[in-house]
Amino acid sequence: MPSVSMPDASLQPATARLRLLLRLSLAGVVFTTVVILIGVWTRLVDAGLGCPDWPGCYGRLVVPDAERAMAHSPDAPLEVFKAWVEMIHRYVASALGLLVIALLVLGAGLRRRPGYPWATSVALLIVILLQGAFGAFTVTLKLWPQVVTMHLLGGLAVLLLFLWLHLSLRRFAKGDAAPSSRRRRLTPLWGVAMLMLLLQLALGGWVSSNYAGIACQGFPTCNGEWWPEMDWSEGFHLTQTVGPNYLHGQLHADARTAIHQGHRIGALLLGLALVALAARYWKETRLRPWLGGLVIAYGVQLGLGIANVLMWLPLWLALLHTAGAVALVLLMALGLWQWRESALVADDSTRRDKEWVHV
Incomplete structure (x- = not known):
């Protein structure tokens, strides 16, 4: 009888992991879009300073009552709606950061294979950490326009990296590890x-x-x-006063x-x-x-x-x-x-x- 070739069992876990990476990276594109829109909504309803501190809100992980808020920041009266809007934005942004870490951990075992986009995964982690820093500065520098603008651009950079990671993973899954010299400049x-x-x-x-x-x-x-x-000159004066x-x-x-x-x-x-x-x-x-x-x-x-x-x-x-x-x-x-x-x-x-x- 002719022999039947069996798939290499050692490749099966990697294949399952790759499928998961593809799904998570695509979910990251969608989730980042949602986070960007929530961030814009936060700004449009003037909730960017709904919590005067960071990462908590009046020193808490959830919005406190008015009495505790007053004890923490007497100069920043609590507006419950705006505080919750700001905290929801922080919660979803934190969840996005966890998704980036999960992609990095899951891809670590594949990083030495030719064509795997490990550098893109690392870049995504670096950018999401910088984006978190800009989120903190947005609050601590009281909506300084330079930081707010960079925070928006940072969100779009995260979106692009998620998309590029997903496309690169799809190419890797097809077994195309061709050198970049074959791609058009x-x-x-x-x-x-x-x-x-x-x-x-x-x-x-x-x-x-x-x-x-x-x-x-x-x-x-x-x-x-x-x-x-x-x-x-005043409209595009990029060194506006901090404070x-x-x-x-x-x-x-x-x-x-x-x-x-x-x-x-x-x-x-x-x-x-x-x-x-x-x-x-x-x-x-x-x-x-x-x-x-x-x-x-x-x-x-x-x-x-x-x-x-x-x-x-x-x-x-x-x-x-x-x-x-x-x-x-x-x-x-x-x-x-x-x-x-x-x-x-x-x-x-x-x-x-x-x-x-x-x-």
Whole structure:
């Protein structure tokens, strides 16, 4: 009788572990999106200082009663709703940190295998720890705009690393341990598009942290003018004083108008970069869904931004605007991944064609 090859029993635990890693990394992408939106909601309801200390709330792991809160921080009266909103954000962010640690522990046994994304896992842990530090500084420095903006960008960095880890794990599970030299390098057009997106995300965080969302009334004009009075030097003064409470902002009207207009200009530049990117690589079939998705998501995001101005920044619409930013980040990352990996697909197709001709 012909012998039947049996799967190597030593590989079965690793395969099961890899499946778990794939599920957890994908769950991390979804969970990080939720954490980002909860963080934005916390800010929009002015709950960022709902607890005056960190990591607890008035020295407790749960929101205390008013008497205990007063004994702990007499200068910061307890507002129960805001305190709970802030603590919920901290709870879910802590759970996300535990998920990162779990991914690192589960992947430790596979780290020496060729192609396993161990460096990405370690980078994810480092960034989540830095993000926790920024969360602490957000409270202790009383919503200092620089820290608040970095905290938002840090959350998006965690999201990107979760996505990149998941995609790398999928490639590893398929047995593709090809060297990075076979993957396409970043082109200047990709670099410009990514830089414009990063700049626009930072500008969005700066608008939010300085409460400049409705500094311009009306669209496409700003306060009835195409180029109103603006104080650019004060609006983008990145060494603001540490110490004051930045709840509701400290800048005067002209400075906030400059920040808002800067965000509008950034949106225009980002749109031009994305359209140019889509036009340049539209012939590549594998890239079309992601490039088309990027342009569509940008159009929706632009509409949400205009609606936020015209409707005076309602909570639900501001949250949708943040969700749109998250969608742009994910689509850009997925498009870049397809761009890099398409070189491998082309190489494999060429190799198979040559083998077929040889036969």
